[in-house]
Amino acid sequence: MARAISAAENDPPVVQAFLREHSQRLGRARIVGITGPPGAGKSTLTGCLAAELVNRGFSLGLLLVDPSSPFTGGAILGDRLRLPDIAQHPQVFVRSMSSRGSMGGLSKATSDAVKLLDAFGMDFVLIETVGTGQAETDIVSVADSVIVVAVPGLGDDIQALKAGILEIADLFVVNKADREGAEKTERELLHMLKMQPSSSGWTIPVIRTVATKNEGIGELANKLLAHYEFLRESGLLLRQRVARAEQELKDLLRSRMMQEFERLMGPALYRDLAQEIVAGEQSLYDTADKLWQQFLVRITQKGGSASD
């Protein structure tokens, strides 16, 4: 399995071939995203939650998505070492991945790794995203349930969480709840949820945990299972997954089209044309029109390739 998931990063065609063959085995795993600001104790919490789920008899895969930022790499890899012994458990598979997505978000490799863990029969896939930015909100595009981890005492952090991250939570955790200000943080979250309740009919819970003492983890697991049941019974799980498949299909087609385009038109093309555009010799839109017409002529003459 480790080799298969490395392949997701290094040899996508091998993974694609595998997933083509095992498409009927997909869709059984419950996919959980765990996100929040740096310093919230996400790694410890993720480790505890993984242990709790394993103790309840579930198998699981754990993906740690690192931002590729050279500034933060060191500190965050250090964090990883704090992950509990759970990684040693035979029912648990842990893998760190970089988040080198083309749009700054979760990479195709992460999404493929999730599918591999699903195909291998894992009951749960936990994805922990590190750092701030797009990876945190993009977790929605992969996960069935999203846990957003907040902590007391980070000052303006509830404020900082607001844009984008609050909206994606299916469950809130106030971790380090033995710290001063935990009640205040919980109250603020509950207040916000009251102002802007979930439109799906699911009541977003706020769960207090102290991951370092394994406190509150049982309740978190209960709520997580309850959320999955809610998704299944309400039909939302199916709708979310169809929407996800639709998006993946579009993404695949888009990259397939660009591949064919480069194959027929030559890769050096863009740079030359971009120089003409910057020099004011051509407009962007006219250039795009001309390229498209040329592509149509070539594809009609030569035909598309039958496969990759």
Add this chain to the structure above:
Amino acid sequence: MARAISAAENDPPVVQAFLREHSQRLGRARIVGITGPPGAGKSTLTGCLAAELVNRGFSLGLLLVDPSSPFTGGAILGDRLRLPDIAQHPQVFVRSMSSRGSMGGLSKATSDAVKLLDAFGMDFVLIETVGTGQAETDIVSVADSVIVVAVPGLGDDIQALKAGILEIADLFVVNKADREGAEKTERELLHMLKMQPSSSGWTIPVIRTVATKNEGIGELANKLLAHYEFLRESGLLLRQRVARAEQELKDLLRSRMMQEFERLMGPALYRDLAQEIVAGEQSLYDTADKLWQQFLVRITQKGGSASD
């Protein structure tokens, strides 16, 4: 001009027609992105910088990019009211835009609005992005110079800034520099810059400002002009702009291809196929292959459209 920029949000073809016609007028404006965490005083700072540049004889356009998040909308619109009288100046054009980009980043409408302001002969276009997330780092794809605004006393905020935002700064501002902790924040930034110096040869400055008292704004303007000179003389400005045009060309082609695809294949297609994929009846990759082959057959039979 106001109508033209509204059109960028509401009627892209009109804008494209205008930009097609005036492509020779593009590329003169200096495009400046201003970003940073909520509460850093970006609006006031942007207003002061705009006033300083106008006093030096430059014309400018000011784009305020709001995140579309319903949670934050209210508070941020309130912020806007603090913008100084600069908006009344005849040489200044101010416009608020939502950041409803398809990937959570800066929207095509924002990029078109920048181009319109450029075509209209503005010397500067200042783009202020609000909130955390992708819009902040995506500013790089539009701006020649990026100003990242930090403030003392936000606790872990330098830490929170790290992933993604620090890397994009051409200039750092420590705003509210009359507050306790300003020196510490400045020192931390300088330390980080020492550890990870800019690879371009530009020395990233850290400038202390108190925007509410208009302090430090002159120096900020000087450094901003110096950065533009550096970009021009080093050839980096041209390289950045060619890379940007290349990306825009690819984006246009990609959306053109998808348009043609939907035109020839019918829009309801994806949903039906996605349902089959989720049901395990088809693999994602096989489905994408089949769709591509069908597309090739149709495009060869019917031909592509000559224009939009």
